[in-house]
Amino acid sequence: MVDLLPQWLQDFLGQDVLFWLGYFTNGKHLSWYASVQYTLAAGVLGAVVALALGTLAAAGRNSRFGPARLVGGIYTSVLPGIPDVLFFLFFPLAFEQGMEWLRAQAVCSPMELASGQWPPCTAANLLLGTGEYLILAGVSLGIVYGAFAGNVISGAMNAVPRGQLEAARAFGLSPWQVMTRIHIRQMWVYALPGLSNVWMLLFKSTSLLSLLQISDMVLWADRLGAPNFTRSAGLVHPDWRWGYYLVLLAFYILITFISEKVFAALTRWAGRGMATAGAV
Amino acid sequence: MTMLDAIATDLVLLAKPALFNIYFAIASIPVGFVFAIFMALGKGSSNPLISRLCRGYIYAFRGSPFFIQLFMFYSLALAFNLSVWKPLGIDWIVLNPLILGPAVLALNTTAYTANILHGALMTVPRGEVEAARAFGMSRAQQFRAVIWPNVIRIAWPAYTNEVVFMFHATALVYLTLPVINDQKDLMNKAGELFERDFNAFLHYPIAALYFLAISAAIFFVFGRVYRHLMRHLPKPPAMRFSPRWMR
Numbered sequence: 001m002v003d004l005l006p007q008w009l010q011d012f013l014g015q016d017v018l019f020w021l022g023y024f025t026n027g028k029h030l031s032w033y034a035s036v037q038y039t040l041a042a043g044v045l046g047a048v049v050a051l052a053l054g055t056l057a058a059a060g061r062n063s064r065f066g067p068a069r070l071v072g073g074i075y076t077s078v079l080p081g082i083p084d085v086l087f088f089l090f091f092p093l094a095f096e097q098g099m100e101w102l103r104a105q106a107v108c109s110p111m112e113l114a115s116g117q118w119p120p121c122t123a124a125n126l127l128l129g130t131g132e133y134l135i136l137a138g139v140s141l142g143i144v145y146g147a148f149a150g151n152v153i154s155g156a157m158n159a160v161p162r163g164q165l166e167a168a169r170a171f172g173l174s175p176w177q178v179m180t181r182i183h184i185r186q187m188w189v190y191a192l193p194g195l196s197n198v199w200m201l202l203f204k205s206t207s208l209l210s211l212l213q214i215s216d217m218v219l220w221a222d223r224l225g226a227p228n229f230t231r232s233a234g235l236v237h238p239d240w241r242w243g244y245y246l247v248l249l250a251f252y253i254l255i256t257f258i259s260e261k262v263f264a265a266l267t268r269w270a271g272r273g274m275a276t277a278g279a280v
Numbered sequence: 281m282t283m284l285d286a287i288a289t290d291l292v293l294l295a296k297p298a299l300f301n302i303y304f305a306i307a308s309i310p311v312g313f314v315f316a317i318f319m320a321l322g323k324g325s326s327n328p329l330i331s332r333l334c335r336g337y338i339y340a341f342r343g344s345p346f347f348i349q350l351f352m353f354y355s356l357a358l359a360f361n362l363s364v365w366k367p368l369g370i371d372w373i374v375l376n377p378l379i380l381g382p383a384v385l386a387l388n389t390t391a392y393t394a395n396i397l398h399g400a401l402m403t404v405p406r407g408e409v410e411a412a413r414a415f416g417m418s419r420a421q422q423f424r425a426v427i428w429p430n431v432i433r434i435a436w437p438a439y440t441n442e443v444v445f446m447f448h449a450t451a452l453v454y455l456t457l458p459v460i461n462d463q464k465d466l467m468n469k470a471g472e473l474f475e476r477d478f479n480a481f482l483h484y485p486i487a488a489l490y491f492l493a494i495s496a497a498i499f500f501v502f503g504r505v506y507r508h509l510m511r512h513l514p515k516p517p518a519m520r521f522s523p524r525w526m527r
Contacts, residue, residue, distance in 0.1 A: 081495045082488040083448035085455070086467065090484035097480055118478045200343075207345035211455065218348065225355070241355035249344040249352060256343035 032220035036251075038130075039216055042138045043203045049142020050202060051195075054149025061154045072150065079147035084205050091140035092133060092212060100124050133212045145202040152194030157183065159190040188270035196263035200256055207252070221248055290473065290486040297469035298490045303378070304450040304465070308385035309443060315386065316393035323398045334394070341391030346384075346449050350456040353384045377457035385453070389446045396442060400435035401427070433509050440502040444495045451491070466490055 002010070002022040010018060023029070053075075060072025079087070097118075104113060104124035112121045119125055128136075160183055168182040209216040225241030322334035341349070357365070357374045365371035373379055404427055412426040454465045464472065470487040474480055 078492070081444075081492045083451040083491055085451050086470075086484060086488055086491065089467075089471075090480060090488070093474070093480040093484070097478070204345040207347045218351065222351075239355065239359040242352055242359050245348055245352035245355055248348050249340070252345055252348065253340055253343040256339075 028220075028224055031215075032217065032224055035215055035217050035220050038134055038209055038214055039206045042134060042141060042209055043206045045135065045138030046141030046145065046202050046206070047199060049139055050145040050149045050198065053142060053146025054153050054198075057146060057150030058154035058157060061150065062157060072154075076147045076150040076154070079144060080151075084141070084144045084201075085208055085211070087144050088137065088140050088205070088208050089211060091143065092136035095136060096126055096128060100126050130214055133214055134209075137209055137212050137214065141202055141205055144205075145198050148198045148201065149195060152198060153187070153191050156187045156189075156191035156194070160186045186274065189267065189274060192263060192267045192270055196259065196267075199263075200259060203255060203259070204252060207248075217248055217251070221245055286479075286482055287486065290483060291489075293473065294466060294469055294486055294490055297464050297466045298494070300454070300463060300465040301447065301450045301491075302494065304381055304385060304453055305443075305447045307382035308389060309446055311382070312386040312389035312393055312446075315390040316397055319390055319394035320397035320401055323394060324401050338391045338395050338398075341388055342395060346388050347452050347456065349388060350381075350384050350452060353387075354380065354457055377454070377460065378463070381450075381453040381457055385446065385449060388449065389442065392442050392445075393439060396435050396438045397431060399438075400431040403434055404430040436502070436506050436509060440499065440506070443502065444498050447494060447498060448491065 002018050002025065005013075013021070057072045057076050060068040061076065063069055063072070100119055101124075103126065104120045107123045108121040164182055164186060165178055168178045173181065206216075207218055210219040210222075221244035222241060225239065225244040227239045228236040230236060319334050319337065322330050323338060325331045325334070357380060361371055361375065365374045408426050408430065409422060412422045417425065450465070451467045454468050459468055466487045470483045473483040
C-alpha cells in the first residue's frame with residue numbers, strides 16, 4: 001500500500017512513518033477496517049426490524065382486539081426484562097434448530113426421527129455461514145429492541161393531544177386521514193427522544209456479533225492485538241489488545257456523537273410547525 | 281412428567297450460577313452509587329475543568345458498549361501483568377475476575393447513575409435551596425438537608441431502571457473474563473448445558489426466567505424503598521410494576 005504513494009511524499013514522511021503506515025495498512029488491518037460493514041449492517045437491519053416490530057407492537061397494544069392487546073403487552077413488557085445478550089444467543093440457535101427440525105421431518109427416516117438424538121440424521125444439519133448469522137443477529141437485535149421501541153411508540157401515540165385529533169375529525173377528515181396526517185405525523189415529536197435512546201442501545205449491542213462467530217471488529221481487534229510471536233523474528237509485538245479496544249471504544253463514541261446530531265436534526269424536522277417547547 | 285423434571289433439574293442447576301450474577305451486581309452497585317454522587321456533583325460543578333472531565337467520563341462510558349469496556353480493561357490488566365502488577369504483587373487482585381468484573385461494572389454504572397443524579401440535581405426546586413441559604417445553612421448543610429433528599433426522590437425511579445440494566449449487564453462479565461474452575465454464571469452454565477444436549481429451548485429460557493425473576497425482585501424492593509422515601513406525602517405515588525425499561 002505504501003508503495004502507491006508518490007516518491008516525494010515517501011521522502012517527506014521518512015522511514016519511521018512509512019513503516020507504521022505500512023503496518024496499519026497491511027492485509028489483516030485492511031480486513032479489520034472492512035469488518036466495520038458487519039457492525040453497520042447488523043445495526044441498520046436491527047433498527048429496521050425494531051421499528052417495524054415496535055410499530056406493530058404499539059398498534060397491538062392499543063388495538064380493540066383482545067388477543068392482539070395481550071400479545072403486544074406481553075412482548076413489550078417481558079422481552080426487556082431479559083438481557084439482550086441472552087436473547088441474542090438464544091434466537092439464532094432456536095431458529096436454526098427449528099429449521100433443522102423441519103428439514104429432519106422431510107429427509108430423515110422415521111427410525112432416525114424416533115431415536116431421540118439431535119440432530120436425527122446428518123442430512124438434516126444446516127451449515128450457516130457469516131451472511132446467514134449476520135441476518136439472524138440483526139433480526140434478533142431487532143426483536144429485542146422492537147419491544148423497547150413498542151413502548152416508546154405506544155407512549156408517543158398516547159401523548160398526542162386529544163384536541164388535535166378531535167379538531168381533525170371536526171374538519172371532516174376520514175379516520176385514515178386523521179391517523180396518518182395528524183396522529184402519526186405528530187407522534188414523531190414525542191417518540192424521537194425515546195427512539196434515539198433505543199437506537200443507541202441497539203447499536204452498542206452490535207458489539208456482540210463476535211459471539212455468533214462473525215469476524216467483526218471485536219474479533220479482528222483481538223486477533224491483531226494479541227502478542228505476536230514468530231520463530232524467525234521472535235516477539236514481533238507484545239500484547240497490544242487494549243490499544244485496539246481503545247480504538248473500538250472511540251469508534252462507538254463517534255457513532256454515538258453522530259447519532260445524537262442526526263436525531264437532533266430529525267427532531268427539529270419532525271417538530272416543524274408544531275407549537276412545542278423545543279420548536280425554533 | 282419428563283419435561284417438568286427437566287425444568288426442575290435446570291432450575292436447580294442454574295441456582296448457583298445465578299448467585300454469581302447477583303454477586304457481581306451487589307459488589308458493584310453500591311460502589312458505583314457513591315462514585316456517581318461525586319461524579320454528578322462534578323458535572324454540575326462551576327469549575328470548568330472538573331465539569332469537563334466529569335462530562336467526558338460520563339459521555340465516554342455511556343457512549344460505548346459495556347462489552348468492549350470489559351475487553352479493554354481485561355486486556356489492560358493482562359498487558360501490564362508482567363511489568364507492573366506482578367512486581368507490585370497485586371496480580372492476583374487485578375486479574376481476578378471476581379474483582380475485575382465488579383470494578384468495570386462499577387465504572388460503567390458510575391457514568392449512568394451520575395447522569396441520572398445530575399438530571400435530578402438540575403430539577404431541585406430553586407426556591408428550597410434559596411430558603412436554605414437564607415436560613416444561613418452551610419453548603420454541606422444545604423446538601424444534606426435540602427438538595428440530597430430532593431435528588432434521591434426525583435432520581436429513584438430512573439435509578440431503579442439503571443439497577444435492573446446493571447443486573448442484565450452482569451451477563452456479559454463471564455463472556456469476556458476467564459472462568460475459573462466451576463465459578464460459572466447464568467450465561468456460562470446455560471451455554472455449557474446447551475453444549476451437552478443441544479436443547480436451546482430448555483436451558484436459555486430457564487436462564488431468562490432467572491433474570492426475569494431477579495429483575496422483578498429488584499423492582500419490588502426498590503418500589504418499597506420508593507414508598508418509604510415518599511412517606512411524607514398523603515398518598516405515596518405508586519411505582520408502576522412494569523416501568524419504562526429504558527437506560
